[in-house]
Structures are given as C-alpha cells and as structure tokens.
Amino acid sequence: xxxxxxxxxxxxxxxxxxxxxxxxxxxxxxxxxxxxxxxxxxxxxxxxxxxxxxxxxxxxxxxxxxxxxxxxxxxxxxxxxxxxxxxxxxxxxxxxxxxxxxxxxxxxxxxxxxxxxxxxxxxxxxxxxxxxxxxxxxxxxxxxxxxxxxxxxxxxxxxxxxxxxxxxxxxxxxxxxxxxxxxxxxxxxxxxxxxxxxxxxxxxxxxxxxxxxxxxxxxxxxxxxxxxxxxxxxxxxxxxxxxxxxxxxxxxxxxxxxxxxxxxxxxxxxxxxxxxxxxxxxxx
Amino acid sequence: xxxxxxxxxxxxxxxxxxxxxxxxxxxxxxxxxxxxxxxxxxxxxxxxxxxxxxxxxxxxxxxxxxxxxxxxxxxxxxxxxxxxxxxxxxxxxxxxxxxxxxxxxxxxxxxxxxxxxxxxxxxxxxxxxxxxxxxxxxxxxxxxxxxxxxxxxxxxxxxxxxxxxxxxxxxxxxxxxxxxxxxxxxxxxxxxxxxxxxxxxxxxxxxxxxxxxxxxxxxxxxxxxxxxxxxxxxxxxxxxxxxxxxxxxxxxxxxxxxxxxxxxxxxxxxxxxxxxxxxxxxxxxxxxxxxxxxxxxxxxxxxxxxxxxxxxxxxxxxxxxxxxxxxxxxxxxxxxxxxxxxxxxxxxxxxxxxxxxxxxxxxxxxxxxxxxxxxxxxxxxxxxxxxxxxxxxxxxxxxxxxxxxxxxxxxxxxxxxxxxxxxxxxxxxxxxxxxxxxxxxxxxxxxxxxxxxxxxxxxxxxxxxxxxxxxxxxxxxxxxxxxxxxxxxxxxxxxxxxxxxxxxxxxxxxxxxxxxxxxxxxxxxxxxxxxxxxxxxxxxxxxxxxxxxxxxxxxxxxxxxxxxxxxxxxxxxxxxxxxxx
Numbered sequence: 001x002x003x004x005x006x007x008x009x010x011x012x013x014x015x016x017x018x019x020x021x022x023x024x025x026x027x028x029x030x031x032x033x034x035x036x037x038x039x040x041x042x043x044x045x046x047x048x049x050x051x052x053x054x055x056x057x058x059x060x061x062x063x064x065x066x067x068x069x070x071x072x073x074x075x076x077x078x079x080x081x082x083x084x085x086x087x088x089x090x091x092x093x094x095x096x097x098x099x100x101x102x103x104x105x106x107x108x109x110x111x112x113x114x115x116x117x118x119x120x121x122x123x124x125x126x127x128x129x130x131x132x133x134x135x136x137x138x139x140x141x142x143x144x145x146x147x148x149x150x151x152x153x154x155x156x157x158x159x160x161x162x163x164x165x166x167x168x169x170x171x172x173x174x175x176x177x178x179x180x181x182x183x184x185x186x187x188x189x190x191x192x193x194x195x196x197x198x199x200x201x202x203x204x205x206x207x208x209x210x211x212x213x214x215x216x217x218x219x220x221x222x223x224x225x226x227x228x229x230x231x232x233x234x235x236x237x238x239x240x241x242x243x244x245x246x247x248x249x250x251x252x253x254x255x256x257x258x259x260x261x262x263x264x265x266x267x268x269x270x271x272x273x274x275x276x277x278x279x280x281x282x283x284x
Numbered sequence: 285x286x287x288x289x290x291x292x293x294x295x296x297x298x299x300x301x302x303x304x305x306x307x308x309x310x311x312x313x314x315x316x317x318x319x320x321x322x323x324x325x326x327x328x329x330x331x332x333x334x335x336x337x338x339x340x341x342x343x344x345x346x347x348x349x350x351x352x353x354x355x356x357x358x359x360x361x362x363x364x365x366x367x368x369x370x371x372x373x374x375x376x377x378x379x380x381x382x383x384x385x386x387x388x389x390x391x392x393x394x395x396x397x398x399x400x401x402x403x404x405x406x407x408x409x410x411x412x413x414x415x416x417x418x419x420x421x422x423x424x425x426x427x428x429x430x431x432x433x434x435x436x437x438x439x440x441x442x443x444x445x446x447x448x449x450x451x452x453x454x455x456x457x458x459x460x461x462x463x464x465x466x467x468x469x470x471x472x473x474x475x476x477x478x479x480x481x482x483x484x485x486x487x488x489x490x491x492x493x494x495x496x497x498x499x500x501x502x503x504x505x506x507x508x509x510x511x512x513x514x515x516x517x518x519x520x521x522x523x524x525x526x527x528x529x530x531x532x533x534x535x536x537x538x539x540x541x542x543x544x545x546x547x548x549x550x551x552x553x554x555x556x557x558x559x560x561x562x563x564x565x566x567x568x569x570x571x572x573x574x575x576x577x578x579x580x581x582x583x584x585x586x587x588x589x590x591x592x593x594x595x596x597x598x599x600x601x602x603x604x605x606x607x608x609x610x611x612x613x614x615x616x617x618x619x620x621x622x623x624x625x626x627x628x629x630x631x632x633x634x635x636x637x638x639x640x641x642x643x644x645x646x647x648x649x650x651x652x653x654x655x656x657x658x659x660x661x662x663x664x665x666x667x668x669x670x671x672x673x674x675x676x677x678x679x680x681x682x683x684x685x686x687x688x689x690x691x692x693x694x695x696x697x698x699x700x701x702x703x704x705x706x707x708x709x710x711x712x713x714x715x716x717x718x719x720x721x722x723x724x725x726x727x728x729x730x731x732x733x734x735x736x737x738x739x740x741x742x743x744x745x746x747x748x749x750x751x752x753x754x755x756x757x758x759x760x761x762x763x764x765x766x767x768x769x770x771x772x773x774x775x776x777x778x779x780x781x782x783x784x785x786x787x788x789x790x791x792x793x794x795x796x797x798x799x800x801x802x803x804x805x806x807x808x809x810x811x812x813x814x815x816x817x818x819x820x821x822x823x824x825x826x827x828x829x830x831x832x833x834x835x836x837x838x839x840x841x842x843x844x845x846x847x848x849x850x851x852x853x854x855x856x857x858x859x860x861x862x863x864x865x
Contacts, residue, residue, distance in 0.1 A: 010720060039705045044545070047712070054709070055720045060701040061709040062548050063721070064541065065571050071538040075545025075553070078529050079503060083549070083702045104534040261527050268550040268700060270527050272500040274669040277526065280497055281627075281662050 002032050012056040019170040019198025019209070020050055023117060026175050027086075028057065030182040041084045044073040046098065048090035049124050050117030067097025070105040073112040074255075080268045081111065081256040084186065091118040095131040095151050106162045108255040109190045115182070116153070116193070117170075119200035120207045127203035137206060154235035157193045158228060158248045164192035165231065165248040169216040170199075171209055174244060177218055181246060190254045197242070212242070219245030226250065285475040288341035289423055290349045294366055295358025298330045300412040304356070305336035307416055307438055311429035312340045313483040313658045317474065320770075322348045322655040322848065327510070327594040333361050340423075342477035346622065346657070346770030350850035353471055354422050356415055360385060367391075375422050375469070377415070393422075393465060400456050410453040417457025422465065424473035428454050484659045488652030488767070491623035492556075492582050493518030495630025495646075497526055498667055501580070502551035505531045505542040510594055511650040512556045512584040536561035540568030544577050548710060550673060550700035552634055556582035559601045560591065566608040569643050573613030575710040576641035576688070576696070576735065580633045585649040587846045596846030597650035599766055599819040602828065605645050606794050612732075614740045616644040616747070617794035621769020623657050625791050631667045636746055638672045640739050641698055649819070651848040652767035674699040682706060686717040690730060694738025744795040749802040754786030761808055762858060763837065764817040765790040765825050768849060772817055775854045783862060790825070796832035805833045813865065815858065817841045819849065 007028040014020045031041065038059040045051035047066035054061035060083075064072045069087040077085050087094075094102050094116055105112065121139075122128040129139050129146040132153070136145040157165045164185055168178035178196065185192035197216065199209040223245065225231060231248035256262060262270075291308065293301045302323075309319050320339045326332035337348055351371045357363045357378040367376060370391055379397040380386050386394065395418045397411040417428060432451050461470070486494075493515045496504065506516045520530045529546075533539035536557050543553040557565065562583050572579045583605050587598035606617055616636050620626040626648065633644040674682070674697040682697075685706035689696045696717075701708035709719030714731060716722045750763075754776045760783050764772045769789050776787040788804060790797070799805055808814050816826040816837040821844040826837050841857045843849055 037705075039702060039707055042701055052721060055711070058707065060707050061711070061719065062545065062575075063709075063711040063713065064544070064575075065567055065712055068537065068541040068568070068571075071533065071541035072545035072548070074531075074538075075503065075505065075542035075547075076549040077545075078531065078542075079546040079549025079551045079553075080702060100534055101538055104538070259529060261524065261529060267502055267527070267529060267546075268703075270502070272502070272669075274498070274500070277498040277500070278664045278667065280522070280526075281494060281664050 002035050002037050004028055004032055006038055007031065007057050007059065009057045010055050013052070014049055015202050017201040018049070019119060019200070020053065020117060022170045022172070022175060023050070023115070023196055023198060024053055024056055026179045027115070027182060030179045030186065034183055034186060036084060041086065042076060043086050043088055044069050044076065045088040046093040047124070048093045048117070050090045051088055051093060053088050067093055067101065069094060070098060070101040070112065070114065074105060074108065074110045077110050077112060077256055078259070078262070078267060080266045081262060082266050085112045087112050087114045089114065089116055090123070091116060091120060091130045091132045092122050095153055099131070103160065106157060106160045106191055106193070109163055109252060110255040111190055113185045113192045114194065116195045117198055118153070118195050119198045119204055121200050121204040123200045123203055134206065152235065152238070153193065153195050154247055155232060158232045158235055161228070161250060162193055162248070163190040163250045163252055164188040164246070165235070166193070166246045167195045167197065167244045169197045169212055169244050171213050173213060174216060177244065184246060188249070190252060215240060215242045216244050217241060219243050219247070286472045287343065287475060288339060288345065289353040289471060289474060290351065291338045291340065291354045291356070291419060291423065292335055292352040292366060293356045293358070294333065294335040294362030296331045297325065297328055297334050299358045300409075301334055301336040301358070304412050304416045304419070305338060307431070307434055308419065309338055309656060310434045310438060310485070311420070311431060312338070313485065314434065315429050316477045316481050317342060318344050318477065319658045320345045320348060320655065322651065324847070325595050333365060335362070335366070340474065342475050345774065347774045347851045348655070348771070348848065350852035354419055356419055358382065363387070373471070375471070377418055377422065393469070395457065395460055397457070400460060401453065404452060404456060406449050406453055410449060413450045413453035414457035417454035418461050421458045421461025422470055424471050428458060481660055484662060485656060486623040486659060486662070487654055487656045488620070488623055488626050488648050489514040489584065490518055491626035492630050492646055492648065495627045496554050496580070496634070497522055497528070499631045499634035500552045500669055501528060501554050501634065503529050503543060503546035503553040504555065505533045505539045505546070506556050507533050507536045507539050507561055509558045509561045511586055511653040512558050512561070512582060514653065515556045515582055515584070536564035537568065540565040540579070540581070541571070543579055544568060544572055544575070547577050547579055548701065548708070550675065550703070552578070552638065554580040554582065556584065558584050558586050559588050559604065562601065562604065562608065567610070569609035569615070570611050570613070571712050572643040573609060573611060573615070573735070574712055574714070577710065578637040578641050578698070579643050580630070580637050580646065581643060582646045582648065584653050585647065587844070593846040595650065597767070597819060597848050598844060598846060599649055599768070600821070600824070600844070601647065602793070602824040605647050606828070613735055614640070614642050614743055615794065616642065616743060617647055618645065618791060619647045619766035619793050620652065620791050621766055621789055623659065624662060625769070626652065627662055628666060629791060635668055635670065636743065638698070639670070640695060640743050642739070642743070647766065649767050651819070672698060675703055679706065680704040687719040688715060688717045688731065688734070690717060690734055693742060694734040740795065744798055747792045747795055747797045749797045749799070750788050750790040750804055752786055752788055752802070752804070752807070754780055755784045756786070757810070758786035759784040759812045760862065761786055761788050761811045761814045762817060763788040763790070763814065763825070763829070765793055768817050768819060771849045771851055771854050774851050775858055778855060779858060793825070793828070796828070805835050808835055813862065814838050815841055815861065817849070817854065819843055
C-alpha cells in the first residue's frame with residue numbers, strides 16, 4: 001500500500017501562507033489514493049516557486065529549465081510510456097516562456113499531465129506581470145499597468161481540442177474537488193491541462209486567497225464535458241464568478257499510441273543488437 | 285589514357301542535375317572508378333543557379349577540383365559562370381534549343397537533347413537521360429555503364445516501360461556523340477582501375493546517421509535546418525528496422541530538451557542542427573552539463589551570421605560549439621574530416637557521452653554533409669558499444685542509490701527511472717548527491733569538483749592526437765581540422781614532390797589533445813614553416829591552438845565566401861605562400 005509517508009520530502013522553502021502547500025498536499029493524496037508508488041512516477045518541472053515542488057516530495061524528478069517542462073516530459077514519455085509523467089509549472093513557466101511547447105504538446109496529445117500553479121503573477125522573480133495577470137495591473141515592471149490582455153488558458157486549450165481541460169482552486173474549500181480533478185486527469189489517456197488557481201501571498205495583492213474563494217464555484221453536474229461549445233462558453237466566464245471543474249474532455253489516441261515502434265514495448269525496454277546494427281555498414 | 289576528369293553539371297533548380305549526377309556517379313563507381321562529388325545549390329526550390337560536380341579517377345581522391353573537363357550546361361547562366369574554368373581540351377555540352385544561343389568556339393558542342401527526345405517520341409523529361417548518355421560518350425565511354433540496373437535501383441518507384449525509355453534515351457545520347465563528335469575532340473578514356481572493387485557511397489551526414497545507428501541511438505529529435513536535415517532523414521529511413529524514434533520538434537529548444545528527456549528515460553538520444561538552431565539549444569547544452577545527462581549533438585555548419593548563406597559552407601562555429609552554454613562543465617567536440625571519421629567519431633561520441641554523462645558534439649559543415657565519397661570499405665572493427673547505464677538486476681539489487689553519489693572518478697551510476705524502487709532525481713539547480721536543490725557552498729564545491737576536476741582529466745585522456753600525413757619530419761606543416769582534411773591531404777601529397785611537407789589534421793579538438801603520445805607542438809616548433817587552413821575569416825582553430833598551447837602559426841589561409849576549398853585553389857595558395865618566402 002502506498003502511504004503519504006512514502007512521498008515525504010524536504011521541508012518546503014515557500015512563503016508561509018503560499019497556495020503551493022495545499023497543492024503539494026493534495027497531489028500526494030491523489031497519488032496515494034490511486035496507489036501510485038513514487039518510483040512509478042516522474043515529475044518534470046521547470047523554474048518558479050511551484051516548480052520546486054518535486055524536491056518537497058519523493059519521486060523520480062527532472063527539474064529542468066524555465067519553460068521547458070513539456071519537451072522533457074514528451075521525450076521521457078517516448079522513451080518510456082509505462083512511466084506516469086506529471087509536469088508541474090507556473091503561469092510564467094508554461095504560458096509565457098514555454099508557450100510554444102504547450103501548443104505543440106496539446107497538438108501531439110502526449111500523455112502528460114500538466115498541473116499549472118496559476119497565481120497570475122511572477123513570484124520567484126518578485127512580482128512582475130505574468131501572461132495571466134489581469135490587464136491594467138500595476139507592477140514594478142508594468143508601471144502603467146499590464147498592457148497586454150490576460151491569457152485564458154482554458155479557452156486556448158479547448159480551441160486546440162485538448163482532450164482534458166480543467167480548473168481547480170487551491171483553497172481549503174476547493175481541495176477535495178481539486179483532488180478528484182487530478183485523479184481524473186491522471187486516469188485520462190492523453191494530454192491533460194489542469195489550471196490551478198492559487199494565491200501568491202507576497203506579490204499578488206489583487207487576486208488574493210479570498211478573491212478566489214469568493215468567486216470560484218464547481219461546475220454543476222449537468223455540465224457535459226464532451227460538449228465542446230458549452231465547454232468553450234464556460235471557459236469564457238471570468239469575473240464575479242469563476243467556474244472550476246472538468247470543462248472539456250475528448251477521448252482520442254495519445255501520441256505514444258500512434259508511434260508504431262513502441263506499440264508493444266516501451267523504447268527503453270527494447271534491446272539493441274550491436275552486431276545487427278553493424279550489418280547496416282557492411283550491407284551499406 | 286587519362287587518370288581523372290571533372291564533370292560539372294549546371295542549371296536551374298528542378299532541371300535534373302541531381303538525377304544526372306546521381307546516375308553518373310553510380311555508373312562510374314559500379315565500373316570501378318573512384319568518385320568525389322560536391323554540390324553547390326542556392327536556397328530556392330526552383331530556378332537559380334546550381335551545380336553538381338563529379339570528379340572521377342582511377343586512384344583514391346578526397347577533394348574537388350576548381351576546373352572541369354566536361355561542362356553540361358542546362359541553362360545559359362551556367363555557361364556564363366563556368367566557361368572560364370575549363371581545362372585544356374575540355375568540352376561544354378549544350379542544347380541550343382534550350383540555351384537559345386549558338387556558340388562557335390571549339391570547346392562548345394551542341395547536342396540536340398530536346399530534338400532527340402522528339403524524334404524518339406518520348407516524354408521530354410527524358411532529355412536528361414540523353415544528356416547523360418552524351419556526357420559518357422564525351423568522357424570516352426563506349427557503354428551506358430549498366431544504366432538499366434542503376435536506374436531501377438536509383439528510382440525505386442518506376443515501371444519497366446519507364447526504365448526502357450530512359451535507357452533508349454541514354455543510348456541515343458551516347459550514339460549521337462559517337463556519330464557527331466570527331467574522336468579527336470572526345471576526351472581520352474580514363475585508365476581502368478583495379479577490378480572487383482565494391483564501393484560504398486557515403487556523404488558526411490549519412491555517415492553521422494550511420495554512426496548514430498550503430499551506437500544504439502534510439503531517439504533523435506530535431507527541427508529541420510539545412511544542412512543538418514539529412515541526418516534526420518537518414519535515421520527516419522532506418523527507424524522502423526532498428527526501433528528508433530525520430531521526432532520533429534516545434535523548435536530547437538524543444539529538440540534538445542526532448543532528447544534530454546529521452547536520455548533521462550534511459551535511451552541513447554541525439555539532436556542535430558546548424559548554427560542558428562544551435563543558438564537556441566545552448567541553454568539545453570548547459571542543462572545537460574549540470575544534470576550530467578548524456579547527449580550527442582550534431583552541429584552541421586553553414587555560413588553565418590544569422591541566416592548567412594543558408595545552403596553553403598563555412599567552419600565558423602568552432603568557438604560557438606566549444607563555448608556555447610552558460611556555466612562551466614566538461615564537453616567533447618569532434619570535427620570529422622571524412623565520412624569514415626564521421627562514422628567512427630559519432631560512435632565515439634555516444635560512447636563518451638554515456639561513459640562520462642556529458643554532451644558530446646559532432647561538428648561538420650555543408651561541404652562534408654553533401655559531398656559524396658566512394659569508399660572501398662568502412663572499418664567496423666574499431667566501433668564500440670558498451671552500455672554504461674545501471675539497469676536490470678544490477679539496479680534492482682542495489683541497496684542504496686543516489687543519482688549524484690560522489691565517487692573516485694566523478695562518474696555516478698546512471699540508473700533508469702522506473703526500473704526499480706530507486707528514485708532518479710535530476711536538477712538544473714545545484715544539487716546534493718540525491719539530486720535535490722541546495723545552495724550551500726560546501727556541496728557546490730563538491731559537485732563542481734566531481735563534474736569538472738575529476739571527470740575532465742579522464743575525458744582528456746580519451747581524446748586522440750592529430751594525424752600527421754606526409755613527411756614525418758617536415759619542413760612545412762599545413763594544419764587543418766574538420767572538413768578541410770581531404771583537400772589538404774591531396775594538396776600536401778602533390779606538393780610532396782617539391783617540398784618536405786606534411787598535413788597535421790585535428791578531428792578531436794576539445795578538450796584539446798594531450799601531447800604525451802604525439803607532441804605535435806614540438807613537431808610544429810621544429811618545422812621551418814607552419815600554415816593553418818580554415819574555412820572561416822577569423823582563424824578560430826589557429827586561435828584555439830594559441831590559447832591551448834601558445835603556438836602561433838606563421839600564416840593562415842582563410843576562405844569565407846561560402847564555398848569549399850578546391851584542390852587547385854588550395855595548391856595555389858600554399859605554393860604561392862611558400863614561393864614568396
């Protein structure tokens with residue numbers, strides 16, 4: 001049996017009151033409930049406060065570069081599709097620096113679960129606007145207010161026909177629901193985007209814990225996630241009310257399933273015959 | 285009897301130079317001749333001016349000439365550009381119906397390719413076969429050199445009827461020469477080489493791809509970029525047979541990170557690009573450095589800066605590849621000069637990348653990438669394969685595992701994640717032995733010590749010294765690295781009749797070779813005159829030599845017009861310098 005103790009890592013170095021603590025705890029619970037052992041999982045992360053998460057857990061880890069989580073995760077999945085791969089990134093990491101990789105990871109439908117710690121601000125670099133910062137927000141680097149419009153990652157993913165698009169809230173009230181979303185994302189066979197709203201206690205004085213708590217609600221049971229149009233409509237709702245839950249789903253073949261060479265055996269388990277390969281030279 | 289000829293086929297992109305050239309080369313080599321071809325093309329799909337040059341010889345050759353014996357001109361521009369480079373008693377073949385001009389000078393000979401096709405009632409695309417037959421006739425051949433077999437091998441999807449028509453067209457071209465060109469104007473036949481040689485055909489990129497394949501490369505990710513793309517194409521052609529995944533990434537940043545992800549996952553991985561793409565990869569090189577993830581990177585150069593001359597050649601990224609990437613970590617850079625070296629060094633690259641868990645580079649250029657060599661064989665004896673990863677029962681029987689455990693030689697066991705209960709944790713931050721993020725000075729020092737001080741001397745011992753070719757106690761040494769091997773070798777061989785001269789060629793340039801086996805600096809110091817030949821403007825190799833050894837060459841021969849060194853040009857440059865002394 002897998003227990004929470006199996007996932008216990010270093011003491012986190014986050015600010016007290018950071019939303020990351022709740023996400024860390026709930027990921028560990030989701031994994032434990034799914035009976036996934038730490039060695040069966042690799043967390044690929046980039047750079048940002050949220051990206052330090054795998055150090056505060058215990059599992060296979062590739063903590064790479066800012067924005068580059070998804071290419072590493074994609075390469076790893078192609079090498080070993082028996083491995084559960086979760087990508088942990090922030091809003092700056094995967095919507096900004098790594099935006100191009102996100103588009104193409106969705107297009108590939110590589111079986112990677114992307115959990116985005118979205119606090120609508122840059123925390124690690126101390127308070128600059130991120131792609132999801134509300135337009136007009138004044139920061140040290142945006143003294144006239146953030147001039148660019150706010151990215152809507154869910155609407156973007158649905159427009160790209162991403163097979164699993166969800167949003168959660170990392171406040172106490174939202175955690176049980178977030179855990180179920182994470183578990184569903186892990187069960188989904190294909191790329192899954194879970195955008196997680198969290199507060200940044202140090203740098204986001206607008207979108208605070210209470211700001212999110214007062215606005216978020218769970219999508220009702222009659223929301224049909226297989227209806228792309230209504231999912232898209234729901235994804236546009238942002239303001240006084242912010243829906244959470246699984247907005248959109250589509251079951252389709254994953255990238256790995258479409259690669260003929262790894263249909264039966266993961267690449268890493270396929271033997272290499274040096275003598276056969278050398279025949280390629282003599283028979284050249 | 286002649287010993288060699290150069291045939292140049294020029295025209296606009298899409299006129300069939302590749303087709304004619306490809307068939308001629310195969311015909312010559314099947315008939316036992318050595319060939320060396322290089323291509324010069326513009327960055328466009330149709331039109332422009334391109335040429336395909338074939339040197340055919342009855343002895344081994346390794347470079348291109350600057351002049352030609354037969355020019356097949358498929359457009360007027362070809363004549364305007366190339367006519368001055370004709371050898372004495374050379375011929376220029378053209379069809380006045382295509383060129384819309386008649387030439388009366390004696391080196392010109394009109395062959396009515398289009399009209400012959402009309403007479404035979406064949407598709408006009410087959411005029412290329414008429415031209416091919418005519419070229420063979422002019423070069424003193426009496427037959428089509430097994431054209432039928434070659435064409436059916438060369439064009440995989442073709443019907444018997446098409447082959448028969450092509451052969452008919454080719455024969456008509458040959459017959460026309462026999463009939464219309466006085467024997468005295470035809471070139472003397474080339475003396476037949478030794479019989480029964482089975483030649484291999486190979487270019488630089490093909491050799492790199494083959495090197496990857498025999499080294500157990502299982503994953504190649506890249507973004508298409510001339511002149512590196514053909515490595516990717518080669519591996520795709522072998523992907524199914526050898527279980528290789530080749531993925532076209534969305535950009536070069538992704539390409540290198542995917543390869544690192546796959547390598548972390550436990551398979552041998554590679555990426556390839558040219559200078560502009562490598563610019564995007566540099567942070568990934570640094571990531572490979574700190575995470576100690578094995579990776580092989582092919583950097584096939586073209587002239588910069590920026591887009592530069594996209595389809596041409598230069599050796600201007602040596603420093604970029606040696607120093608590209610922030611921070612300090614060991615790496616290896618190989619600069620093969622021939623397809624044999626490209627094969628063996630790609631193999632060595634995979635070996636060292638995994639043995640020492642470092643990035644290893646194969647640096648080539650458009651000239652080596654696209655020049656076709658005929659080789660009698662490729663050495664497979666010296667190739668090696670050793671799996672350095674910790675896997676299977678050896679891994680599961682390990683009690684305690686840390687990805688970055690400190691060891692005597694700085695190399696920590698490289699385990700496969702997921703293959704056992706042991707966790708494999710890697711981090712782009714400075715980390716402890718477990719792979720977890722740290723900031724303390726002591727651990728930092730231990731890790732730098734491990735990566736740099738412990739591994740680097742061992743890596744340096746693996747680097748082979750340069751090759752000395754020619755006089756073993758030379759008065760004159762011509763130094764070069766990478767793709768200038770073939771032309772410098774031939775130049776030095778020819779000048780050997782006149783001077784006590786030798787070539788010093790470096791194919792393993794970084795870390796700079798040690799001097800205990802062969803003290804090349806001592807040899808250079810003993811020589812009277814030392815030259816350094818480079819296909820770049822700033823003499824990067826000469827600078828590297830000074831930086832690493834303090835040695836300064838007497839003179840540098842640099843070429844940076846985007847074209848490779850031809851044999852005649854280099855002979856002139858070296859001889860001109862030596863005469864001026």
